Amino acid sequence: MDGRTTRQRLAVMRALADCEDFVSAQALHNLLVENGIRVGLTTVYRALRDLEASGGADVVRDDAGERLYRTRPADGHRHYLLCRACGRSRPVDSAIVEEWAGRIAASTGYAAMEHTVELTGICTTCQPSGEEGEPPCRLERAPDTQGRARNCVS
Amino acid sequence: MDGRTTRQRLAVMRALADCEDFVSAQALHNLLVENGIRVGLTTVYRALRDLEASGGADVVRDDAGERLYRTRPADGHRHYLLCRACGRSRPVDSAIVEEWAGRIAASTGYAAMEHTVELTGICTTCQPSGEEGEPPCRLERAPDTQGRARNCVS
DNA sequence: TATGGACATGGATTTCATTTTCATCTAGAT
DNA sequence: ATCTAGATGAAAATGAAATCCATGTCCATA
Numbered sequence: 001m002d003g004r005t006t007r008q009r010l011a012v013m014r015a016l017a018d019c020e021d022f023v024s025a026q027a028l029h030n031l032l033v034e035n036g037i038r039v040g041l042t043t044v045y046r047a048l049r050d051l052e053a054s055g056g057a058d059v060v061r062d063d064a065g066e067r068l069y070r071t072r073p074a075d076g077h078r079h080y081l082l083c084r085a086c087g088r089s090r091p092v093d094s095a096i097v098e099e100w101a102g103r104i105a106a107s108t109g110y111a112a113m114e115h116t117v118e119l120t121g122i123c124t125t126c127q128p129s130g131e132e133g134e135p136p137c138r139l140e141r142a143p144d145t146q147g148r149a150r151n152c153v154s
Numbered sequence: 155m156d157g158r159t160t161r162q163r164l165a166v167m168r169a170l171a172d173c174e175d176f177v178s179a180q181a182l183h184n185l186l187v188e189n190g191i192r193v194g195l196t197t198v199y200r201a202l203r204d205l206e207a208s209g210g211a212d213v214v215r216d217d218a219g220e221r222l223y224r225t226r227p228a229d230g231h232r233h234y235l236l237c238r239a240c241g242r243s244r245p246v247d248s249a250i251v252e253e254w255a256g257r258i259a260a261s262t263g264y265a266a267m268e269h270t271v272e273l274t275g276i277c278t279t280c281q282p283s284g285e286e287g288e289p290p291c292r293l294e295r296a297p298d299t300q301g302r303a304r305n306c307v308s
Numbered sequence: 309t310a311t312g313g314a315c316a317t318g319g320a321t322t323t324c325a326t327t328t329t330c331a332t333c334t335a336g337a338t
Numbered sequence: 339a340t341c342t343a344g345a346t347g348a349a350a351a352t353g354a355a356a357t358c359c360a361t362g363t364c365c366a367t368a
Binding site for chain 1: 324325328334336
């Protein structure tokens with residue numbers, strides 16, 4: 001499944017595992033470089049793609065369609081609830097959804113069914129007092145490349 | 155909700171409704187132009203974005219992250235099962251999933267919950283005899299032979 | 309009917325994540 | 339140590355979507 005074990009691939013896997021939340025390929029690449037690990041952006045993209053293919057990582061897309069990766073926990077969880085404000089994610093129990101998808105597959109005769117389930121919301125920590133006007137902090141692409149510290153603590 | 159009612163917006167809405175399946179902004183633009191309706195690509199993008207915002211259309215993303223739009227049926231269905239081979243889509247009953255999402259919101263305290271559910275598979279018509287190798291790839295409603303790669307991604 | 313300004317259009321330009329290319333390097337089997 | 343399929347990465351290409359901005363159009367008001 002995994003290709004050859006190289007310094008770079010190892011580094012990517014470790015960095016991703018340290019994140020515990022969803023990160024973009026570019027963010028991860030930045031992290032690596034900032035930590036003095038020389039890796040090409042291309043390689044990070046490839047490593048993540050392969051990780052996804054081999055089931056070692058889960059992927060979601062943010063509002064901009066950008067791919068965000070997260071190491072798949074040992075228990076095999078695949079579905080997450082993530083906060084649109086801080087970006088933090090937590091696995092959710094999706095057995096019900098799996099069954100539901102299975103039933104649909106059976107009743108329609110569709111083969112090779114795949115499903116994507118994404119839950120987003122504003123976590124309790126990020127909730128202002130009132131409504132959802134403009135949450136405190138946004139995760140997405142910030143004008144400056146600095147403040148992203150929020151994403152990953154390595 | 156909707157902006158002003160212009161010739162172009164009407165055309166986009168009509169074309170989308172005629173499709174009955176998910177189409178990309180560009181494919182829709184091609185359709186319109188090929189039918190002699192002069193509309194700018196920019197306008198199609200905007201019309202679709204606005205339609206989505208006002209709940210008049212549902213959106214999914216294909217493997218490439220491209221947005222595909224479909225008119226929202228009158229019954230308010232929001233979730234679909236679509237064939238990865240021919241691109242055809244059918245609404246599915248997702249009440250169970252809605253409930254499930256609601257429960258999760260309640261138990262986690264997350265606010266402003268949103269969910270995305272996407273089901274894909276190979277419909278009975280597109281199923282070869284054996285495995286999922288290279289499905290037949292139906293041409294369906296996209297006239298020219300260009301953008302087809304989109305719909306036929308396996 | 310005229311008019312002014314808010315809203316809409318669309319071709320061109322820009323952005324930006326991701327992919328491709330290709331010359332070079334390396335893991336790992338023999 | 340040698341060999342080679344597989345891996346790397348800088349640069350360039352791709353392509354969807356957003357943005358610009360000059361121009362066009364709707365519509366409430368005078």
